[in-house]
Amino acid sequence: xxxxxxxxxxxxxxxxxxxxxxxxxxxxxxxxxxxxxxxxxxxxxxxxxxxxxxxxxxxxxxxxxxxxxxxxxxxxxxxxxxxxxxxxxxxxxxxxxxxxxxxxxxxxxxxxxxxxxxxxxxxxxxxxxxxxxxxxxxxxxxxxxxxxxxxxxxxxxxxxxxxxxxxxxxxxxxxxxxxxxxxxxxxxxxxxxxxxxxxxxxxxxxxxxxxxxxxxxxxxxxxxxxxxxxxxxxxxxxxxxxxxxxxxxxxxxxxxxxxxxxxxxxxxxxxxxxxxxxxxxxxxxxxxxxxxxxxxxxxxxxxxxxxxxxxxxxxxxxxxxxxxxxxxxxxxxxxxxxxxxxxxxxxxxxxxxxxxxxxxxxxxxxxxxxxxxxxxxxxxxxxxxxxxxxxxxxxxxxxxxxxxxxxxxxxxxxxxxxxxxxxxxxxxxxxxxxxxxxxxxxxxxxxxxxxxxxxxxxxxxxxxxxxxxxxxxxxxxxxxxxxxxxxxxxxxxxxxxxxxxxxxxxxxxxxxxxxxxxxxxxxxxxxxxxxxxxxxxxx
Numbered sequence: 001x002x003x004x005x006x007x008x009x010x011x012x013x014x015x016x017x018x019x020x021x022x023x024x025x026x027x028x029x030x031x032x033x034x035x036x037x038x039x040x041x042x043x044x045x046x047x048x049x050x051x052x053x054x055x056x057x058x059x060x061x062x063x064x065x066x067x068x069x070x071x072x073x074x075x076x077x078x079x080x081x082x083x084x085x086x087x088x089x090x091x092x093x094x095x096x097x098x099x100x101x102x103x104x105x106x107x108x109x110x111x112x113x114x115x116x117x118x119x120x121x122x123x124x125x126x127x128x129x130x131x132x133x134x135x136x137x138x139x140x141x142x143x144x145x146x147x148x149x150x151x152x153x154x155x156x157x158x159x160x161x162x163x164x165x166x167x168x169x170x171x172x173x174x175x176x177x178x179x180x181x182x183x184x185x186x187x188x189x190x191x192x193x194x195x196x197x198x199x200x201x202x203x204x205x206x207x208x209x210x211x212x213x214x215x216x217x218x219x220x221x222x223x224x225x226x227x228x229x230x231x232x233x234x235x236x237x238x239x240x241x242x243x244x245x246x247x248x249x250x251x252x253x254x255x256x257x258x259x260x261x262x263x264x265x266x267x268x269x270x271x272x273x274x275x276x277x278x279x280x281x282x283x284x285x286x287x288x289x290x291x292x293x294x295x296x297x298x299x300x301x302x303x304x305x306x307x308x309x310x311x312x313x314x315x316x317x318x319x320x321x322x323x324x325x326x327x328x329x330x331x332x333x334x335x336x337x338x339x340x341x342x343x344x345x346x347x348x349x350x351x352x353x354x355x356x357x358x359x360x361x362x363x364x365x366x367x368x369x370x371x372x373x374x375x376x377x378x379x380x381x382x383x384x385x386x387x388x389x390x391x392x393x394x395x396x397x398x399x400x401x402x403x404x405x406x407x408x409x410x411x412x413x414x415x416x417x418x419x420x421x422x423x424x425x426x427x428x429x430x431x432x433x434x435x436x437x438x439x440x441x442x443x444x445x446x447x448x449x450x451x452x453x454x455x456x457x458x459x460x461x462x463x464x465x466x467x468x469x470x471x472x473x474x475x476x477x478x479x480x481x482x483x484x485x486x487x488x489x490x491x492x493x494x495x496x497x498x499x500x501x502x503x504x505x506x507x508x509x510x511x512x513x514x515x516x517x518x519x520x521x522x523x524x525x526x527x528x529x530x531x532x533x534x535x536x537x538x539x
Contacts, residue, residue, distance in 0.1 A: 050486070081139075155196060167265055203250060220241070249274050380457065400444075464512055484531075
């Protein structure tokens with residue numbers, strides 16, 4: 001659907017329906033990785049800095065955008081591409097251990113305690129990740145970690161144990177901008193993926209073979225090359241799937257040095273479980289194992305692999321209909337860089353194509369961007385999910401995200417989250433808008449002994465004071481609109497926003513310091529009005 005048409009239509013669910021072709025939406029975009037240099041009247045400014053931070057991280061605050069404007073593009077990209085080590089708050093009692101109690105005790109009280117602890121760790125791992133995002137500095141790290149999580153998909157409900165899931169997420173974080181080929185290799189040998197796609201069940205025995213093809217198929221279809229190339233030619237055959245499955249056999253859980261009932265968090269290769277026979281794959285023959293077939297994929301299908309993963313990166317950072325000219329340039333750079341992701345991402349974020357006006361405010365926010373981004377950008381306090389004590393209520397941040405369709409660690413299928421218009425479907429849109437309004441009105445909570453326990457709170461006065469001129473009602477309205485919306489509001493939209501902040505008052509009487517002016521209530525009204533605009537659904 002044409003972004004401009006969407007903005008003209010408004011905020012009704014029907015606004016997000018429809019189909020489009022690339023030519024309808026990309027005709028005015030610069031189709032090249034040529035670096036952006038700026039031009040007269042089109043220099044580095046708040047809009048471009050905000051676009052960069054919104055796409056490369058989650059929920060930037062106004063101060064971070066203003067700092068990016070002051071420091072310039074080079075310094076900002078330098079900070080975005082830097083790593084940081086997250087705190088282990090919420091999971092510090094078990095993360096980093098080499099093993100954990102895997103086998104359940106016999107029926108009775110000990111079994112109940114064991115099951116409760118298992119579920120507690122799974123639930124806290126997801127909540128911890130949300131907190132890492134909210135506490136993140138200016139960095140692309142968590143954006144890329146989520147990207148890989150939705151690419152090399154594993155579901156904690158199938159993986160079952162947080163202790164097996166965490167190493168995969170840590171790998172994505174550590175190699176967020178690393179080598180795609182080596183990342184594919186490590187994921188293939190990780191216990192989370194081996195458990196999720198039945199690799200631990202793929203082996204040869206003394207009398208029969210138990211080869212499972214699940215991971216072999218997804219390795220090619222979803223994780224590396226795709227089913228067909230750009231010309232529609234098949235990239236592999238069913239015979240290739242069968243041969244790769246044989247090569248991938250032999251992996252299983254590594255026994256813990258502590259012995260039963262403990263399990264190690266890693267996998268190990270057991271030669272006696274591996275099909276050591278000759279295989280033929282993509283024109284090569286040999287007694288292939290895991291590393292061999294991955295090397296063959298990245299050699300014999302290098303062009304297809306590079307275009308496939310660069311297309312997904314383009315969809316994540318630029319637009320959900322790829323520009324083949326730009327993706328082809330990204331793919332060539334990826335191959336020249338020996339599969340290093342960082343040069344590709346840096347070139348994309350520096351390109352004139354990325355800053356083309358047609359690409360700004362053109363992507364629907366994912367649920368993570370909408371929910372967690374709102375929490376981070378507004379400095380929402382008292383977030384129940386980030387507190388270690390007690391159970392998390394059903395009405396919590398993570399609970400609402402689960403019902404909305406994107407809670408990290410719980411992908412809907414091996415294909416990950418569909419994204420795009422799915423985020424703003426007729427079913428999703430009212431849920432999203434209600435969340436934003438409920439945050440502003442502090443209605444996220446639950447009744448307890450005749451009182452309302454708030455789970456998320458905001459301080460509207462503190463929010464307003466973060467802008468340069470909080471006592472100038474005209475400047476404040478303009479600054480907040482520029483911060484909240486990825487595109488300039490129309491005259492009519494700006495009038496709505498300004499009147500919401502004015503709220504029947506007189507402009508010259510406005511003072512952020514005068515409680516008689518009820519600035520807190522009026523700022524909340526402004527926020528609710530902004531959250532109802534179609535533009536707020538985009539970034």
